[in-house]
Amino acid sequence: MTAQTQRVGVGRTIPGPRSWPLVGHGLSVLRHGIFPVLERSWRRHGDMFRLDLGPKRIVVIIHPDEVERVLISDRDSYYKGASYDFFRVLVGDGMVTNEGETWRARRRVAQPSFNKGVVAALAGKMTAATETMLGAWAAKLEVGAEFDIYEELLALTMWIIGDTLFGLDLRGSIDRSAEAFTVALEQLSVRGNEMVRLPLHWPTPGNRKLRRALATLDETVHAIIRGRRESGERPPDLLSALLAGHDEHGQPLDDRALRDEVITFFLAGHETTALALSWTWFMLATHPEIQAQLFAEVDAVLCGRTPTADDLARMPYTRMVLHEALRLYAPTWSGARDVLRRTELGGHAVEPGEVVMYLPYFTHRHPEFWDAPEQVRPERFTPEAMQTRHKGAYLPFSAGPRMCIGNHFSLMEGALILAMIAQRYRFSLSPRARVEPQFQITMRPKYGVLLRVDARR
Numbered sequence: 236m237t238a239q240t241q242r243v244g245v246g247r248t249i250p251g252p253r254s255w256p257l258v259g260h261g262l263s264v265l266r267h268g269i270f271p272v273l274e275r276s277w278r279r280h281g282d283m284f285r286l287d288l289g290p291k292r293i294v295v296i297i298h299p300d301e302v303e304r305v306l307i308s309d310r311d312s313y314y315k316g317a318s319y320d321f322f323r324v325l326v327g328d329g330m331v332t333n334e335g336e337t338w339r340a341r342r343r344v345a346q347p348s349f350n351k352g353v354v355a356a357l358a359g360k361m362t363a364a365t366e367t368m369l370g371a372w373a374a375k376l377e378v379g380a381e382f383d384i385y386e387e388l389l390a391l392t393m394w395i396i397g398d399t400l401f402g403l404d405l406r407g408s409i410d411r412s413a414e415a416f417t418v419a420l421e422q423l424s425v426r427g428n429e430m431v432r433l434p435l436h437w438p439t440p441g442n443r444k445l446r447r448a449l450a451t452l453d454e455t456v457h458a459i460i461r462g463r464r465e466s467g468e469r470p471p472d473l474l475s476a477l478l479a480g481h482d483e484h485g486q487p488l489d490d491r492a493l494r495d496e497v498i499t500f501f502l503a504g505h506e507t508t509a510l511a512l513s514w515t516w517f518m519l520a521t522h523p524e525i526q527a528q529l530f531a532e533v534d535a536v537l538c539g540r541t542p543t544a545d546d547l548a549r550m551p552y553t554r555m556v557l558h559e560a561l562r563l564y565a566p567t568w569s570g571a572r573d574v575l576r577r578t579e580l581g582g583h584a585v586e587p588g589e590v591v592m593y594l595p596y597f598t599h600r601h602p603e604f605w606d607a608p609e610q611v612r613p614e615r616f617t618p619e620a621m622q623t624r625h626k627g628a629y630l631p632f633s634a635g636p637r638m639c640i641g642n643h644f645s646l647m648e649g650a651l652i653l654a655m656i657a658q659r660y661r662f663s664l665s666p667r668a669r670v671e672p673q674f675q676i677t678m679r680p681k682y683g684v685l686l687r688v689d690a691r692r
Contacts, residue, residue: 249294249583251285252276261288270674277597283581291318292589293571294580299604299627301581302593305572307626307635309580316573318590322676324435325419325449327491329499330640336483341496344480344488345640348400348473354644357399358544361648364395365655366541372660376688381665383683385513388652389413392505392512395648400473400500401459415451416502418444424675456497460490473500500641507566508645510677511631512652513684514564515557520664520686522611526657529556530691533657542654544647550654555613557649561631563611568596568678570633595630596678604628662686 252263252275263272273295276284282298296302305313319332326332330341347353368391376382393413397405405412422445435442459474469475477496480488488496519526532552536542547554574589585591600608604625605615614620621629632639639645664670665685673681 249283249285250280252279254287264288268674270672273594274597277594282601283583293592294583294585294589295592295594296581297594297597297601298581299598299601299625301627302598302630303625303627303634304580305591305593306630306633306637309578310635310637312574312576312578313572313591314575315571316575318571318573321423324445325423325452326499326502327495329495331499331503340481340483341492342640344476345473345496345500348476349640349644351643354647355544357644358542358647358651360398361395361651362541362543362655364391364398365652369655369659376660378688378690380688381667381685382688384516384662384686385509385680385683388509388512389505391652392509392648393501396501396504399644400504401497402463402468402470402472402474403459411451412455412501415448415455416506418448419452420506420676420679422448452498453494456494456501457490459497460493503639504641504644506677508649510566510679511557511561511564511645511649513680514566514678515560515649515653516656516662516686517664517670517680517684518560518563518611519556520662523663525556525611525613526661528552529653529657530661533654537654537658539658542651544651546654547647547650550650551617552613553654553657554646554650555616557646557653558616558629559611559613562599562605562615562629563609564672564678565595565599565631566677567631567633568674569594596674598628598630601628659691661689661691663689 252272272286276286276295277297283294283296283301286293286295296305314334315332316334323332328337330338330345333341368387372387390413394405397403422441425441435446460478463474463478469479474497477488477493482488482492519529529552532550536546536549542550569592571590571592574585574587574591577584577586579585580591599605602608605628627634632642632645663686665687668685669682670684671681673679
């Protein structure tokens with residue numbers, strides 16, 4: 236083996252673990268998984284290190300200074316290029332993967348649907364769906380019962396996205412669509428870590444699963460678009476905005492562009508919120524003292540009634556709990572940018588053709604910015620603490636111009652659902668639970684989050 240360093244300037248090198256010729260660190264990733272390799276490299280080599288996965292050259296950054304540089308101050312030196320090709324198999328050229336004028340045009344189309352006032356007006360639909368879920372729970376969840384809250388929340392958030400953004404009642408097709416998303420994400424995560432990606436048309440078992448999942452999702456999405464067009468109705472939602480929108484050349488969005496944006500918002504809009512809430516309840520179930528403090532606030536403010544968007548301003552601890560869960564268990568645990576032009580990062584040169592990978596999971600645990608980072612402390616997110624914190628130290632929705640367009644939507648939805656569940660249920664972790672993060676495109680609980688229902692008291 237050879238020492239893994241890359242000369243980037245006079246006497247300057249980017250450190251990294253030792254690697255094999257040709258395959259680099261690919262064998263270690265195949266043997267141990269990408270997350271253990273990244274974690275071990277950070278502990279050994281610090282906030283900036285280098286990994287090679289076959290022909291892919293990756294510069295990994297952890298420190299908020301460098302994250303801020305890539306996402307904000309020097310963002311024009313980077314773009315979403317080939318490193319996102321595996322994800323484009325699912326979302327195509329949707330807003331998450333687009334660049335330049337195409338991205339700006341799509342953002343202009345969608346932005347009005349996510350303004351704070353518009354989002355606040357959707358709170359009633361979010362709480363109505365949650366009330367229906369809680370009603371179903373009441374019929375089956377007695378004290379002592381055990382259930383996987385991730386499965387329940389995944390169905391709820393998909394229902395909410397269908398109702399609020401697309402004017403659809405998806406309850407009859409949620410199971411099929413949710414399963415297709417799960418299969419697609421699992422298979423794409425495998426493809427994302429492959430040193431050599433076999434063409435999608437090759438009949439491997441993984442490719443066959445992925446193609447079936449994509450066909451199911453395409454069928455669902457095209458039916459949504461076709462149904463709205465044929466109805467002639469144009470309610471004030473995201474789907475209407477997309478159908479009336481124009482591309483960077485002033486032309487109406489074609490069917491492919493509409494498909495890509497609808498599937499992007501379905502994926503980003505339901506899965507990440509379900510994950511955030513599932514990890515929140517895992518955190519609460521293992522910290523009963525924090526759960527009790529959450530109950531005290533919810534009970535005092537709501538007095539048993541359904542929350543509204545206006546109530547959230549009077550429920551700071553509820554929002555702090557959600558933020559702390561997003562710090563420790565950010566669903567989007569990693570991100571990447573391709574280097575567009577030679578630039579400087581952390582005192583080193585980075586070159587076109589290289590990929591810069593940033594890792595919120597580790598940045599959110601950086602001991603220079605988070606005291607006792609593994610401890611659960613919602614008080615880290617008081618307004619005063621948030622105002623003085625480094626802009627690059629907390630980025631569950633990314634940062635800069637490419638910050639998730641739905642961040643206000645997700646935070647409001649998450650806080651409302653969290654409060655409504657807390658009004659009625661107290662949970663502990665089931666003795667049979669195996670809660671283990673699975674680091675794919677998103678950070679999923681590999682075996683779900685199995686909770687036990689306790690007396691609310």
